[in-house]
Amino acid sequence: MESQETPLKPFYNNMEKNSSNMIPLTEHSPHKKENVCIFGTGDFGRSLGYKMLQCGYSVVFGSRNAKTSSLIPKGAEVLCHEEAAQKADIVIVAIQRQYYNFLTELTETLHEKVLVDVSNNLKINEYPESNAEYLAQLVPGAKVVKAFNTVSAWALQSGTLDASRQVFVCGDDNKAKQMVMDIVRTLGLTPLDQGSLLAAKEIENYPLQLFPMWKFPIYLSIGLSAFFFFYCLIRDVIYPYIYENKDLSFFVAISIPNRVCPILALILLALVYLPGIIAAILQLHRGTKYSRFPDWLDKWMLCRKQLGLVALAFAFLHVLYTLVIPIRYYVRWRINVYVISQINNNKTDPFNNTNGWISDSYVALGILGFFLFLLLGITSLPSVSNSVNWREFRFVQSKLGYLTLVLCTAHTLVYGGKRFLYPSMYRWYLPAAYMLSLIVPCIVLAIKFVLIFPCIDRPLTQIRQGWERNSKDSEQSHYNDSKSAV
Amino acid sequence: MESQETPLKPFYNNMEKNSSNMIPLTEHSPHKKENVCIFGTGDFGRSLGYKMLQCGYSVVFGSRNAKTSSLIPKGAEVLCHEEAAQKADIVIVAIQRQYYNFLTELTETLHEKVLVDVSNNLKINEYPESNAEYLAQLVPGAKVVKAFNTVSAWALQSGTLDASRQVFVCGDDNKAKQMVMDIVRTLGLTPLDQGSLLAAKEIENYPLQLFPMWKFPIYLSIGLSAFFFFYCLIRDVIYPYIYENKDLSFFVAISIPNRVCPILALILLALVYLPGIIAAILQLHRGTKYSRFPDWLDKWMLCRKQLGLVALAFAFLHVLYTLVIPIRYYVRWRINVYVISQINNNKTDPFNNTNGWISDSYVALGILGFFLFLLLGITSLPSVSNSVNWREFRFVQSKLGYLTLVLCTAHTLVYGGKRFLYPSMYRWYLPAAYMLSLIVPCIVLAIKFVLIFPCIDRPLTQIRQGWERNSKDSEQSHYNDSKSAV
């Protein structure tokens, strides 16, 4: 899975691998494209130059010492910065930000040229202004465009671009931006116009990010997991050790994870639907949808997909942990002991129809819940969610999502059964962990149940269609509005 | 999973959220794009205007009462309809169809302007002609383009566009269409050219559809599920209740679903391959591939993918229902009883090698069948099927598909074993449900087996390459034809 090779263009890679194949393409190519100058002969500059030569561009390198080394791709010239810049309309600045200041001397040469900033920083928000904006200040006459910073040198060299085919481009000059986007396309990459140079800061931060939308869901689930793990450890391992002197420490491997996982799956799934409910209450209270939600609610709503997928991961682990129960040594031993004790006592437990019903129905509810959960997960794959319309997406994520929550909550309720009545369940006054897990989902479902009453649903729908309780601005609203539910 | 946020553009959303970030982009953006006029200051019109302002357009709203309300996005003017229309070449009509008629008064002003119809209806085929065609009739001199109706106001406001990034565009004037498609691209959406204004009706129906291709497979499977559920209920619950007075009602939760699911998976999988076989027989009979198939066959062939995926869902449920068997209370109780009865009778059942073979081989066949089934499902994900060539797609869907059908049919046959010979299997003269499920797949496999004989396969291949039994038009056929199998 490590390879970034797409199956789409196997022959493209064949070309890359066989360098003798490549040379004629470069030399005989009858339609030379425009000249490009690259400042800097470091790894990235060379890789980009190599790729551009392959795609038919004339490449000139600008360097302090204008000597062609063996590392410079064949077919490219190396000149001093000034001479190199004069030869081309586009100058790619493939050097580090701290060396930019020499460019002020070239201001005249670079006047009206397109300067492409490809740099990245080492830390998020390392400098007050983005590298591209800094470059624009240094060389006032040039048209600065930010691009290529998300592409890696290795990917350019090897032609394997799975994770970095997207090139974010921004700049204040539309024509310059268009020229750069054309180059991006010619190199086989996908340009994404991000607007004016103000976006450069975000673009420079982008490749330094590590799953930013996943941070909250993952930290939350680590925190909750730790809490419930120790909670169960106290109830299921330490309590029996102290009171019954039983060493059940091996519960740490499967039994306790198999309590923590379903609890987290259920709570996180409920947390996916909680912000929508809070938003609905806020909108009802305010009588408009045009005032901003508090920041925490906005952030929460934006990471619902990630919360749901983490919940799905826990549900999946719960399924696996449950299915291996019968092959565990401990479980087999306990069943053995039970059978042998029945024999020795010469009695057979009769079949209890209620137990049959409870056991089968909580398992069946769990299976159906997990099935719908998986369906939600598949629908949130980018390629699948792109191929459904808005109404279908809403149907799956809202209707099926709530059905999943109902099934999973019912699964937990039936699993518990009447057990919450037994005093023996309250070890050290601590209720069983599954009871704690029911709090959030039950609250969510109860409020949702209230919200779908017509007397509450009608004003909410109107508000979401743009209606304002305190406004008389009653312009005709658009039909699309019926889809604008949160 | 509810969020429509793509991980691709987290920084884009950061911008959106922080409105103070946004204002400079709007005001300082040095390259103002063309002027756009929006008729209607409803929710959708305002959302679209807000988005367009963000992307550098000058926006003028046309309204009956030309007062700027607090809801109008900052930076946009509000004028009366006529004045607003004069200021721009593109007029977006964000009002409902029933208010269109006032536009006839503006015919002169709107002459040669691009009129963009963004409206939707509440029901499929609500009016005889599409809203866009109606608009074109009302304002004869304008160039009407249909667009944006699949985008929701909420998605435009929040920048979360997972499910509605596709904008279908159609119109009779190519240049006008191109202008609109450029705007769509600038807003970060994907335009899809759907041809002339005749396509507007389909485009208007599109966002009202709810999984149209899934309807037949889902209704069919609901019908078949209900039938087999009651069939099994009669045989497995009601029969023993009447004749043996056993209450097995809890079978409803797992035992009976675990009969219905594999039956449906097998039948639906066979129904995926049946239309191809019918088509082959029709083509052989007619001696040409150029006459149309009957309508039902065409429709059936177009929903084969959906049929297969529903079958996969049933197979997945069957796997889960089967794997939980050993943790069911009923199953554990029965095993207990069996062991205890052996002890009490003081005899041990010897190991039966044939039973070992049958038990293991039907399970193994089922596992391999499910594995291939899952592979087929993964290959039908849009992003995967887009990255294979035609030959590879055919190989997976046809060769692996038939292998899956063979394995699943064999799984069912071996599961049944010799049981169909026992009279006790025919309760109330009803055969076991699994026997019924074998009818369709066995027919499909038998006919397919005949069709791959060379003496039948050769003429069929020729017909599919364009050869006609009754024609003398023997132009050279194209090699691609070898791929044109159904």
Next chain:
Amino acid sequence: MESQETPLKPFYNNMEKNSSNMIPLTEHSPHKKENVCIFGTGDFGRSLGYKMLQCGYSVVFGSRNAKTSSLIPKGAEVLCHEEAAQKADIVIVAIQRQYYNFLTELTETLHEKVLVDVSNNLKINEYPESNAEYLAQLVPGAKVVKAFNTVSAWALQSGTLDASRQVFVCGDDNKAKQMVMDIVRTLGLTPLDQGSLLAAKEIENYPLQLFPMWKFPIYLSIGLSAFFFFYCLIRDVIYPYIYENKDLSFFVAISIPNRVCPILALILLALVYLPGIIAAILQLHRGTKYSRFPDWLDKWMLCRKQLGLVALAFAFLHVLYTLVIPIRYYVRWRINVYVISQINNNKTDPFNNTNGWISDSYVALGILGFFLFLLLGITSLPSVSNSVNWREFRFVQSKLGYLTLVLCTAHTLVYGGKRFLYPSMYRWYLPAAYMLSLIVPCIVLAIKFVLIFPCIDRPLTQIRQGWERNSKDSEQSHYNDSKSAV
């Protein structure tokens, strides 16, 4: 799953199906696009012509006998080759390569025209030069463009284009190529510019390929599976048959596959990471990253994704084979016998805490390993890997990948436990198969452990950032280099 229908454009297909709908679109379409001439009235030519007529082009067929047959799409003319070619600027050559030579007579007529070669061959590398280059030699004055060879006639007719929406285009004349790419876009397909006509050979080979990147992983895994299957057969079936006269032949169905699958999953997963380690050692040894790796290593690195996915398939089968253990007749019988023997001997095996720990922890390690493995698999789906940045992709595939390998190796080690010490495990001096499977992963992990020591990691990182041990070319290196790890 067989259908190639995308859910995206249901209404598009509705149009296609209803031919009466189509005719007005063709006839009334107010903006006729350019004229196109198609040489050859075979199946592919007719299909392409039909599709082009639908999209508003005027189509003229060139044929030896200029008679309109019933097969020619309505609205298209049929003329002799010369007349037809004169009517259009683009001539699509939809005839087989062996009939190309008549085109030399038309050299004058075809001068400066765009000639589109759509042909395929029957075998990879059937001719020394590509069909398109051969065509360019035959008609020197024409601008030859290669395109459409990946599209099938059937897909064009039925509008179902799932697997062949990509059209690879190449040609020496940029303007001609652009014209063809515009047509491709108008037909609703995606053009992919592949550069000069030299790429035609690869483009012609492409549709004949059958999973080229998967060949090595699949052949390797078939070979290894066969070896380990027979190895286990000898140890687990033949040995007990000879020495204990036990017939365990039914082990062939589940027990032996369930040994082979985890072994292959583990070995293949280790083989995903081995080439990276070999590359690191080579780079350290050579002191540079700019010398080519040996060819086998390059090829190996390019199919790592496929190796990993095959490994995941084996791991998945292992999970299924393991989870069905408790429902196997043999396993149930053995447990019965064990219980009854305990009763008869009137003793109860006490619970062994160590066994409890070992049993639970190897299962838990397996579950976690499989879970991460699945995560790696999901991340390598094209649509998912396209939506993460380079740093995230590296994190998942490298960090999580090694964690998966560690967990799976630990799973196998704990499963084995102390068993490797028992002489009874060495039947015919053959160690248990699981021991063999540990060799490669342990080597990989041991070397990787050495490589992450700072004294080795630092120079390696420098080399991968473009630093050369034997060079003085110390230009500033680019920050992106930090991402250029193998």
